[in-house]
Amino acid sequence: MMIPFEDHFHLSPDDLGRVLEAALSLGGDFSEAFLEYRVYSSIHMEEDLIKETSESISLGLGIRVWSGEKTGYAFTNDLAPEKTRNAALSAAAIASGSAIVPAAKLKAATSPLRVYPVEAAPYRADLADKIGLVREAYAACQAFAPAIKKVTAALQDQVQYLTIANSEGRLVSDARPLVKLSCVAIAEGKSGREYGYSGGGGRVGLEYFAATLTPAEIGRKAAAEAVQLLDARDAPAGEMPVVLAPGHAGVFIHEAVGHLLEADFTRKKTSIFWNKMGVRVGSPLVTIYDDPTIPGFRGSYAIDDEGTVPQKTPLIEKGVIVGLLQDKLSARIMGRATTGHGRRQDYTDFPIPRMANTFIDAGQDDPADIIRSVRKGFYAEQFTGGQVEDSGKFTFSVSAGFLIEEGRLTAPVKQATLIGSNVDVLKDVDRVGTDLAFGMPTGTCGKEGQDVPVTDGCPTIKIAKMTVGGRE
Amino acid sequence: MTSRAEIQDLKGLAERLVRLGKSYGVDEIEVGIGDGSEFGVDVRMGEVENLVEAGSRALGLRVIKDGKTAFAGSSDLSEETLDRLVRNAVRRAELASRDAFAGLPELPSRRVDPGPLDLFDPAVPALEAKRKIGLAHETERIGLADKRITNSHGASFSSHQGWTVLANSKGFLGEYAKTYCSLSLGLQAGETDDLVEDFWFSSQIHLADLESPETVARTAIARTVRQLKPRKIGTQRVPVVFEPLVTSGIAGFLSSCVSGMAIYQRASFLAGRLGERIGNEKVTVIDDGLLPRRLGTSPFDSEGVPAQRTIVVGEGILNNYLCNTYSARKLGLTSTGNADGGGVSPNNFYLEAGPHPPEEIIRSCPKGLFLIRTLGHGLNPVSGDISRGAFGLWIEGGEIAYPVSEITISGNLGDVLKNIEMVGNDLEFRGSINGPTVKVAEMQISGL
Numbered sequence: 007m008m009i010p011f012e013d014h015f016h017l018s019p020d021d022l023g024r025v026l027e028a029a030l031s032l033g034g035d036f037s038e039a040f041l042e043y044r045v046y047s048s049i050h051m052e053e054d055l056i057k058e059t060s061e062s063i064s065l066g067l068g069i070r071v072w073s074g075e076k077t078g079y080a081f082t083n084d085l086a087p088e089k090t091r092n093a094a095l096s097a098a099a100i101a102s103g104s105a106i107v108p109a110a111k112l113k114a115a116t117s118p119l120r121v122y123p124v125e126a127a128p129y130r131a132d133l134a135d136k137i138g139l140v141r142e143a144y145a146a147c148q149a150f151a152p153a154i155k156k157v158t159a160a161l162q163d164q165v166q167y168l169t170i171a172n173s174e175g176r177l178v179s180d181a182r183p184l185v186k187l188s189c190v191a192i193a194e195g196k197s198g199r200e201y202g203y204s205g206g207g208g209r210v211g212l213e214y215f216a217a218t219l220t221p222a223e224i225g226r227k228a229a230a231e232a233v234q235l236l237d238a239r240d241a242p243a244g245e246m247p248v249v250l251a252p253g254h255a256g257v258f259i260h261e262a263v264g265h266l267l268e269a270d271f272t273r274k275k276t277s278i279f280w281n282k283m284g285v286r287v288g289s290p291l292v293t294i295y296d297d298p299t300i301p302g303f304r305g306s307y308a309i310d311d312e313g314t315v316p317q318k319t320p321l322i323e324k325g326v327i328v329g330l331l332q333d334k335l336s337a338r339i340m341g342r343a344t345t346g347h348g349r350r351q352d353y354t355d356f357p358i359p360r361m362a363n364t365f366i367d368a369g370q371d372d373p374a375d376i377i378r379s380v381r382k383g384f385y386a387e388q389f390t391g392g393q394v395e396d397s398g399k400f401t402f403s404v405s406a407g408f409l410i411e412e413g414r415l416t417a418p419v420k421q422a423t424l425i426g427s428n429v430d431v432l433k434d435v436d437r438v439g440t441d442l443a444f445g446m447p448t449g450t451c452g453k454e455g456q457d458v459p460v461t462d463g464c465p466t467i468k469i470a471k472m473t474v475g476g477r478e
Numbered sequence: 479m480t481s482r483a484e485i486q487d488l489k490g491l492a493e494r495l496v497r498l499g500k501s502y503g504v505d506e507i508e509v510g511i512g513d514g515s516e517f518g519v520d521v522r523m524g525e526v527e528n529l530v531e532a533g534s535r536a537l538g539l540r541v542i543k544d545g546k547t548a549f550a551g552s553s554d555l556s557e558e559t560l561d562r563l564v565r566n567a568v569r570r571a572e573l574a575s576r577d578a579f580a581g582l583p584e585l586p587s588r589r590v591d592p593g594p595l596d597l598f599d600p601a602v603p604a605l606e607a608k609r610k611i612g613l614a615h616e617t618e619r620i621g622l623a624d625k626r627i628t629n630s631h632g633a634s635f636s637s638h639q640g641w642t643v644l645a646n647s648k649g650f651l652g653e654y655a656k657t658y659c660s661l662s663l664g665l666q667a668g669e670t671d672d673l674v675e676d677f678w679f680s681s682q683i684h685l686a687d688l689e690s691p692e693t694v695a696r697t698a699i700a701r702t703v704r705q706l707k708p709r710k711i712g713t714q715r716v717p718v719v720f721e722p723l724v725t726s727g728i729a730g731f732l733s734s735c736v737s738g739m740a741i742y743q744r745a746s747f748l749a750g751r752l753g754e755r756i757g758n759e760k761v762t763v764i765d766d767g768l769l770p771r772r773l774g775t776s777p778f779d780s781e782g783v784p785a786q787r788t789i790v791v792g793e794g795i796l797n798n799y800l801c802n803t804y805s806a807r808k809l810g811l812t813s814t815g816n817a818d819g820g821g822v823s824p825n826n827f828y829l830e831a832g833p834h835p836p837e838e839i840i841r842s843c844p845k846g847l848f849l850i851r852t853l854g855h856g857l858n859p860v861s862g863d864i865s866r867g868a869f870g871l872w873i874e875g876g877e878i879a880y881p882v883s884e885i886t887i888s889g890n891l892g893d894v895l896k897n898i899e900m901v902g903n904d905l906e907f908r909g910s911i912n913g914p915t916v917k918v919a920e921m922q923i924s925g926l
Binding site for chain 2: 054063064066080084099155158198244400405425
């Protein structure tokens with residue numbers, strides 16, 4: 007149940023060894039070669055037409071050299087010997103001297119993790135079958151209601167073949183699948199035009215769309231959101247109790263906690279959490295993990311982009327900060343071990359600490375009780391994303407929700423951005439439900455210009471008060 | 479740096495692939511190649527943190543057969559791979575639907591001479607790495623020398639020089655070179671749990687146009703420390719003054735709402751409103767791909783359509799959408815030279831300057847919010863709704879009183895365009911989307 011690794015690089019361990027040596031030739035103390043071959047394909051449907059299909063290939067080598075805490079980086083998409091050597095020498099220039107450490111002899115390793123439940127590489131599937139999936143989502147979305155005026159549906163799939171070699175002697179490869187089927191619905195009514203989105207996928211094969219989430223369900227969900235928003239009123243404005251629906255509300259914890267526990271912000275002391283290891287920062291109801299090892303999830307991987315086998319990493323336990331997301335560089339500078347969270351968008355980027363699949367663990371409260379406990383508040387159901395800065399100020403944007411009145415969900419409401427300061431909001435989490443769920447499996451996180459696939463999860467939770475940026 | 483001879487090779491490759499596609503029976507084929515080299519340095523706390531130097535190439539192609547379209551792309555330019563991609567594309571096109579609007583633009587009767595656009599500054603590739611690193615060091619040093627600054631996100635210098643080559647089966651063959659350089663600094667100020675942060679940057683085609691380390695650092699300091707000790711304010715409706723970077727963000731949102739792609743997909747609140755009044759007479763919005771030495775300038779777009787100046791909104795009237803060839807045909811319009819890959823993107827898109835100095839705009843508010851930064855998503859082109867996290871300075875009696883944070887601002891782009899009361903005279907071209915200071919009569923603020 008894995009995609010076999012295919013070697014598209016044609017570089018022997020000896021060739022790689024020479025590249026790693028050249029990278030150390032000016033006195034660097036660590037070198038690494040990251041080889042990537044990615045095959046990407048997509049199908050796009052709108053106006054009842056299969057508008058276009060595409061196929062692209064990305065091939066390249068990224069070379070990283072450390073000299074103490076400094077990083078030199080170079081990349082090339084020509085793997086000819088003189089080009090790889092030139093790239094190695096460009097990266098080597100972060101140091102200025104002569105070689106002090108030799109590169110260790112490469113020893114091939116494999117990851118024990120089996121996190122890609124896939125029967126066959128999606129790009130090898132018959133294009134007509136894939137078009138069938140897109141048509142199915144499209145048709146279900148369009149048929150949902152007469153108010154649905156425009157539909158777009160798209161299937162994107164890729165396989166990323168990687169080989170990572172470093173001067174510590176590690177040599178490891180991976181073949182990561184990633185699939186996404188998504189649907190956008192535009193509904194029109196008396197009040198104007200609204201938009202709904204839904205999608206499915208992960209590090210899975212196309213069989214996912216038969217067994218786990220069907221294209222028709224994806225199409226109907228997108229349509230249902232757009233139709234619900236036609237009748238929605240403006241969100242309320244001001245400070246009030248907020249209940250987050252289970253699942254994609256995990257974007258809250260991604261922004262409020264996850265980013266600021268990425269180790270680079272701690273070693274640079276720019277994160278508001280940098281000096282709070284072991285300190286209580288939230289309610290004892292809050293326990294948070296990041297786990298890159300959940301099979302099939304978008305954020306999962308058998309090795310990270312530095313060749314490390316990742317671990318489920320506790321970040322907050324009962325309100326106390328207990329862990330950081332480490333890559334090799336931060337771990338080296340801080341004298342810790344990497345947790346396998348060094349990720350990069352592609353061979354043109356050097357890795358930085360990133361989240362994978364981040365979630366608040368389930369609590370004790372009955373979700374229905376949580377809603378019943380609110381006299382007047384805001385129920386946040388669908389999300390479009392969020393942002394945080396190192397000071398701990400964070401936002402997340404809700405595309406659809408409900409008013410809570412006298413313990414019941416009443417009027418549907420539309421778009422609102424919520425804002426808070428993480429050190430305040432984490433303390434204000436006063437109910438956590440038993441219903442842990444993971445959000446829509448189409449999420450992408452951006453940091454320093456690099457996008458990587460992620461998943462977020464959370465149970466129903468209540469925040470005693472937060473500022474809701476509506477218009478009423 | 480890529481030599482003239484190598485560019486001739488790339489043009490030769492593009493033409494060869496056009497011929498190859500035709501030999502496989504396509505009706506139309508278009509091949510674009512980008513070739514560039516980049517440099518980047520990050521300096522933090524006085525030390526070089528990262529140094530990146532690399533060159534790369536990428537190729538994209540589109541084939542059309544019987545009105546059916548397929549795209550392909552590759553960073554592997556080996557003959558074997560490219561041949562396979564073209565063959566696959568021809569095969570995949572057969573499985574797409576026939577679309578009467580698909581296809582390449584006709585060969586343009588007008589060509590824009592790249593020379594006067596002045597898009598390539600030889601000083602950028604000529605600048606030594608040591609000097610580039612020095613600029614970043616100098617910028618951070620000035621930033622950290624200020625006692626109120628407590629930490630640094632680092633200073634960066636980056637540069638890029640590259641060639642774009644485009645050939646198609648209608649006989650188009652063109653190329654141009656473009657440089658880019660930028661200098662930036664991010665800073666923090668304040669105590670442990672009361673941190674504030676901001677940054678400043680300058681980015682240009684020409685090195686001589688780049689702001690000095692002194693200017694970048696002083697601006698970053700001022701922008702950071704003015705936010706110290708913020709207050710949270712009550713939920714209310716007040717006049718809001720947008721600082722130019724905020725106006726640029728709103729202009730960017732408007733550019734996505736006037737994209738011909740969003741219009742024919744009815745994914746914009748401005749669909750079907752061409753010729754209507756969408757803002758008051760103070761609002762004029764231009765997209766201009768011909769401005770010399772500007773980041774959004776190029777002689778032709780990704781389909782080879784020559785760049786032009788387009789009045790998008792003229793004194794409040796929606797005059798034009800931004801179109802590539804496909805969306806123009808769908809809408810019965812003509813391409814505005816805004817094709818970008820399969821989609822549409824603006825060239826130099828900006829809200830035209832007005833008569834008022836920014837200080838006069840602030841002075842005109844007995845009470846209001848001077849909006850200096852936003853955080854998060856919360857822009858919905860389908861409805862025009864805006865809801866974002868906001869950082870600002872509170873205005874009282876026409877003067878800046880104190881910083882505010884942890885608030886949100888919300889409204890609708892349609893209302894904002896109608897309620898712009900004053901437009902500043904301080905338009906600057908810092909990116910490809912720009913705007914001056916503007917005052918909006920009233921917006922909703924959520925706070926306490």
